[in-house]
Amino acid sequence: MECDRCGREAVMHAAYSGAHLCGDHVRAAVEKRVRRRIREDGLLPADASPESPQTWVIGLSGGKDSVVLTHVLEETFGRDPRVELVALSIHEGIEGYRDESLDACRTLTDGRDLRHEVVSYADELGVRMDDVVEKDPENMAACAYCGVFRRDLLETYADELGADKLLTGHNLDDEAQTALMNFFQGDLQQIAKHFDASLGSFDRRTESTHFVPRAKPLRDVPEKEVALYAHLADLPAHITECPHASEAYRGEIRELLLSVEEEHPGTRHSIMAGYEELAELAARRYRDDGTEDLNECERCGSSTGGRICRKCRLVESIEAV
Ligand code: SF4
Ligand SMILES: [Zn+2]
Ligand SMILES: [Zn+2]
Structure with missing residues (x-):
């Protein structure tokens, strides 16, 4: 097969888009998507x-x-x-x-x-x-x-x-797995959190004042x-x-997703397109204003809902053995 862009030998066929690409054009296509995502998510403020x-x-x-x-x-x-x-x-x-x-x-x-x-x-x-x-x-x-x-x-x-x-x-597979896991667990609050924590573009999410924003x-x-x-x-x-x-459950979802993708190319992309929209709706419904009342952990100073954060409690129980 030849590369659609330059006619050299293709090293990849992307079933979801129908594209055949040579090595140089695979690299260019990956870089283009990363840069577009950075732009669309508004990572670099004006x-x-x-x-x-x-x-x-x-x-x-x-x-x-x-x-x-x-x-x-x-x-x-x-x-x-x-x-x-x-x-x-x-x-x-x-x-x-x-x-x-x-x-x-x-x-x-x-x-x-x-x-x-x-x-x-x-x-x-x-x-x-x-x-x-x-x-x-x-x-x-x-x-x-x-x-x-x-x-x-x-x-x-x-x-x-x-x-x-x-x-x-x-990557796309990781995110589509997380989306499906949240669906299957019926956890709309988790979906809402996912949007504000790392999924939504920066102009559409409400950032927490307690955590460094992720992308x-x-x-x-x-x-x-x-x-x-x-x-x-x-x-x-x-x-x-x-x-x-x-992560046994994620492993099962991964296998499931790969087999559906094999039969129906483009499934991961369509899951994410729908999920992102749904997650934004869920975020509007469930989010607080990003200034939720968190305390400083008494041991380490991390933000936590209680007195002592989960990390410190786990370390304590490991040390007690
Ligand atoms: S134990 Fe830690 S490093 Fe190993 S797979 Fe699990 S999360 Fe990753
Ligand atoms: Zn090419
Ligand atoms: Zn702590």
């Missing part, structure tokens, strides 16, 4: 200037998604004085997994003269995921602990680094194309899966 630049902190795990996101952002904004990019990696303390992916992060950022910060569960919380899995005081899946810790550290450090936005590498510039790009981009651009992405990966 008043950003060299004197008053935006700081964008990128959650960089070393996996293909965050590596591609970091690369495209650096290519696009690396020399733009209105934007300062900082990559932030979290070390969970998972033997034989995170060290290698951090090597990938360092190779990527060193080669690009990009500021890169690493924070670890061990230094910040006094726990390592390998030990958490062994102790498991709450009888929960590894990712349930890990997700709470990661969110907290990303938030804390994004704030400390002066972030205006926190950008993560979620997902890769969310229009299917997972397979992100992987192909990483390969074509020869990026140092780490592909091994975490040995504690345990």
Whole structure:
């Protein structure tokens, strides 16, 4: 098959659009969608200037998604004085997994003269995921602990680094899975929160005063194309899966979605188009004004609805074992 754009040999056929593309045009198409998403979501405010630049902190795990996101952002904004990019990696303390992916992060950022910060569960919380899995005081899946810790550290450090936005590498498949999971769980409040937390464009969401606003510039790009981009651009992405990966429900939804997409190309895109509209309606119905009454955690100062935040309660119960 030939590339629709230039006639060279195609390396990809996108069933949802009918396009056949060569390597160069796959890369161009991915970059175009990321830039369009950044524009449409209003990530770069009109008043950003060299004197008053935006700081964008990128959650960089070393996996293909965050590596591609970091690369495209650096290519696009690396020399733009209105934007300062900082990559932030979290070390969970998972033997034989995170060290290698951090090597990938360092190779990527060193080669690009990009500021890169690493924070670890061990230094910040006094726990390592390998030990958490062994102790498991709450009888929960590894990712349930890990997700709470990661969110907290990303938030804390994004704030400390002066972030205006926190950008993560979620792709189209991730977002369509989350949409379906929220539907299947019948959780409209969660859908409303999703809109304001990261889904809606910045002019349509109500931002919380307690958290750094998030965005997902890769969310229009299917997972397979992100992987192909990483390969074509020869990026140092780490592909091994975490040995504690345990999001069983998401795994089922992923399989389901891939099989429906196979039979009905374009399903992920149409799910997201409808979901975003629905999420905005849900947000209008359920959102508060973004200044909800949150307290400072008595232990760590993070925002929480109670006296002590969930992260601190989990750390405490791990330490008690
Ligand atoms: S797969 Fe789960 S345990 Fe492993 S790093 Fe991700 S969230 Fe943490
Ligand atoms: Zn081409
Ligand atoms: Zn706390």
